[in-house]
Amino acid sequence: MQIHNHSFRGVQAPRRGLTIALRTLCLAALTAGAVSGAGVPNARADFQAGWVAYERGDFLTAYNEWQPLAEKGETRAQFNIGVMYDEGKGLTQDRSKAIEWWTKAAKNGDAQAQHNLGLAYLAGTGVGQDYAEAVSWLKRAAGSGLIRSQYALGRMYDYGFGVEKNEAEAAKWIRMAADQGFDKAQYNMGKRYRDGIGVTKDKDAATKWFMAAAERGHVRAQHYTGLRYLSGDGVKKDAIAALMWLTLSARAGDRAAAKDRENLVSRLPRADRQQAESLADKWRPKQASAGG
Amino acid sequence: MALTRLLALGLLICFAALPPAAAAPKTSPEEAEKFIRALGEQAVSVLSDKSIPLADRETRIRDLLRKNFDLETIGRFVLSKHWRTASPDQQSDYLALFSEFVLRTYARRLGGYGNEQFKINSAKPLGARDAIVLTEISRQAGPPITAGWRVRDSDNGYKIVDVMVEGVSMAVTQRSEFETIVRNQGLGGLIEILRAKVSTFPARPS
Numbered sequence: 018m019q020i021h022n023h024s025f026r027g028v029q030a031p032r033r034g035l036t037i038a039l040r041t042l043c044l045a046a047l048t049a050g051a052v053s054g055a056g057v058p059n060a061r062a063d064f065q066a067g068w069v070a071y072e073r074g075d076f077l078t079a080y081n082e083w084q085p086l087a088e089k090g091e092t093r094a095q096f097n098i099g100v101m102y103d104e105g106k107g108l109t110q111d112r113s114k115a116i117e118w119w120t121k122a123a124k125n126g127d128a129q130a131q132h133n134l135g136l137a138y139l140a141g142t143g144v145g146q147d148y149a150e151a152v153s154w155l156k157r158a159a160g161s162g163l164i165r166s167q168y169a170l171g172r173m174y175d176y177g178f179g180v181e182k183n184e185a186e187a188a189k190w191i192r193m194a195a196d197q198g199f200d201k202a203q204y205n206m207g208k209r210y211r212d213g214i215g216v217t218k219d220k221d222a223a224t225k226w227f228m229a230a231a232e233r234g235h236v237r238a239q240h241y242t243g244l245r246y247l248s249g250d251g252v253k254k255d256a257i258a259a260l261m262w263l264t265l266s267a268r269a270g271d272r273a274a275a276k277d278r279e280n281l282v283s284r285l286p287r288a289d290r291q292q293a294e295s296l297a298d299k300w301r302p303k304q305a306s307a308g309g
Numbered sequence: 310m311a312l313t314r315l316l317a318l319g320l321l322i323c324f325a326a327l328p329p330a331a332a333a334p335k336t337s338p339e340e341a342e343k344f345i346r347a348l349g350e351q352a353v354s355v356l357s358d359k360s361i362p363l364a365d366r367e368t369r370i371r372d373l374l375r376k377n378f379d380l381e382t383i384g385r386f387v388l389s390k391h392w393r394t395a396s397p398d399q400q401s402d403y404l405a406l407f408s409e410f411v412l413r414t415y416a417r418r419l420g421g422y423g424n425e426q427f428k429i430n431s432a433k434p435l436g437a438r439d440a441i442v443l444t445e446i447s448r449q450a451g452p453p454i455t456a457g458w459r460v461r462d463s464d465n466g467y468k469i470v471d472v473m474v475e476g477v478s479m480a481v482t483q484r485s486e487f488e489t490i491v492r493n494q495g496l497g498g499l500i501e502i503l504r505a506k507v508s509t510f511p512a513r514p515s
Contacts (some may be wrong), residue, residue: 068514097512129510136505
């Protein structure tokens with residue numbers, strides 16, 4: 018194991034004298050977490066002490082606290098060490114080691130480990146891509162009520178990855194996540210009702226779900242919600258509300274929303290524009306669900 | 310040595326990548342350098358404050374990167390010809406997930422780091438429109454890492470449109486990886502893989 022725990026002196030730029038003491042701008046990121054120095058396990062391992070160190074960025078201490086616990090079978094320590102390997106956090110990135118630790122935790126019933134493991138099989142990170150294995154772990158995590166896993170499992174049914182394609186079954190799982198406030202699932206339900214994917218087409222229901230996701234800060238859903246206030250699909254026409262949603266989406270970087278916003282701005286009186294801007298300034302997202 | 314050769318090769322690839330728009334303004338290397346320096350200084354101030362919880366440092370780095378990377382330009386370039394054949398929903402799903410993937414990868418790896426030192430070696434024009442700012446990060450173990458930041462003066466101000474590490478263009482590398490995935494598993498497969506990569510749970514306190 019290698020730990021990244023050193024500080025370096027700056028080097029003078031030869032020509033411009035532009036030495037910038039930059040604690041890592043992207044480079045640590047791009048070089049996949051190089052680290053050095055071996056850790057000596059402490060006699061007394063303590064999960065909380067490990068967490069405090071982890072939060073500080075002292076990954077050597079975190080690892081030393083968690084590793085003995087993980088070896089003894091403590092699932093949350095196994096899970097966290099898996100994350101450290103997966104993200105190259107303090108350790109040289111090694112996704113196959115992440116899989117090993119997550120598998121232990123998953124077999125011990127840890128739902129988040131089951132979820133991460135399922136996604137690793139889906140993406141083929143650290144392990145050979147295996148859709149059936151992905152579905153099997155996601156089902157276990159989704160069955161424990163993890164919202165993100167319900168959503169991910171729904172997508173597998175949509176595509177027929179590792180299971181027989183079944184859009185109604187997909188809608189069932191994604192609705193479960195949407196009902197619990199997961200914005201991505203709500204947006205997905207909006208599209209399903211708009212296009213009739215695994216559900217019967219229903220403009221009003223589409224608008225309802227797009228609005229629910231928009232209220233939680235989903236940028237694309239904010240764009241669609243703005244358009245629906247303009248067209249009056251599933252909601253009473255309201256140009257000021259339309260402009261507010263298009264403004265929020267545009268501010269968050271949605272270029273298509275920015276174009277639609279410009280078109281609308283040119284047609285609205287100044288007072289309406291100001292009111293919409295002011296509403297957008299005051300707007301705050303509804304508490305998003307933890308995503309489970 | 311090999312490193313220099315790699316850098317040269319990377320620069321060549323970079324020339325080929327991201328073709329400029331015909332009437333677009335040129336990016337001033339001096340301004341690009343100022344832009345990268347300012348970004349670096351902001352990153353330092355976030356990363357050096359260890360009183361902020363790790364997850365919050367990551368979020369701040371992420372916001373900083375989101376503001377300074379032109380993720381839509383990079384995302385479209387990386388998807389290459391498949392962008393044009395994608396449905397509007399696929400395009401928006403892909404762009405959202407690709408942006409999330411880039412930001413999450415960098416922010417999570419960066420959040421816990423600190424203490425390396427960074428200097429700007431040079432800034433020069435690149436292609437017809439961009440500038441490249443070459444930087445060097447000193448490390449205790451091993452040779453310094455060279456990184457190039459391809460900067461474009463866009464409608465929304467200066468933005469990073471590619472990163473070159475040890476002479477290799479991240480955008481070009483990613484494009485070839487994505488091409489393989491789309492060929493074997495379709496665009497839907499790529500979208501779900503990106504979704505999987507951005508949907509894992511982080512470490513937790515209990």
